[in-house]
Amino acid sequence: MDTPLDRLTEQFRRLPGIGIKTARKLAYYIVQEPPERVDAFVAAIRNAKETMKFCSVCFNLSSQDPCPICSDSKRDHSVICVVETPQDVMAIERSGDYHGVYHVLHGALSPLDGVGVEDLRIKELIQRLNDPEVKEVILATDPDVEGEATALYLARLLKTAGIRVTRIARGLPMGGDIEYADEATLAGAVANRQEM
Structure with a gap:
């Protein structure tokens, strides 16, 4: 049976990280909300879709072009x-320690998924x-196979431009236990150790 609740559940299920149980829970929640709250929710989705665009300089999501980061003197x-x-930009910005600008690739090299340089x-x-x-490009791609491949490709490509190319350090998370860290994380932590 294909009810309006089933169709709403299916729309929620299309969102990344949302399984069938969570989708069903969200659908039930929405249909039980007062109409004005549902209208506000729909309006927020529509407004975000209509006003958010990619910055023509860095390709981050923004409601203005160029984005506030690229425009900040x-x-x-x-x-x-x-x-x-764009979520990576938000994560780095939350740290409050980076004051440069960004460039968003919108993915990572993944030949198995059909994502190449041109994508x-x-x-x-x-x-x-x-x-x-x-003067410098910091490669802050994810520390997974695709992110590492992308960083290596960019490092080789950018070295010819005569610009300093660096990679973000990898290591143990704050509050983590060494005994539970995987080998690659420990190797990165040791290799990227700093003078104290």
Whole structure:
């Protein structure tokens, strides 16, 4: 049977990380909410979809173009941090320690999934390096197979541009136990140790 509740459940299920039980729970929640709260929810979705766009400089999601980060003259435009997704920008910004600008690739190299160089915003990154102000590119891709492959590809490509290329350090999370860390994380932590 295909009821309106089933169709709503299926729409929630299409969201990343939402399984059938959570989708059903969300659908039941929405239909039990007062109409004005449902209207506000729908309006927020529609407004975000209509107003959010990709920054023409860094390709982060923003309601303005260029985005507030690229437009900020107080930020260090000589350093570009390359990330896979807009969510990565938000995560780094929450740290409060990075004051450069970003470049969002919108993915990582993954030949098995059909994601190649032409599918990422690499060409646009190379164009940004024509600006003589740019002195360093920080590669902040995920520490998984695809992220590492992307970082290695970009490092080789960018070395020819004569710009400093660095990779974010890898290691143990704050509050983590060494005995539960995997070998790759421990190897990164030891290799990227710092003077005290």
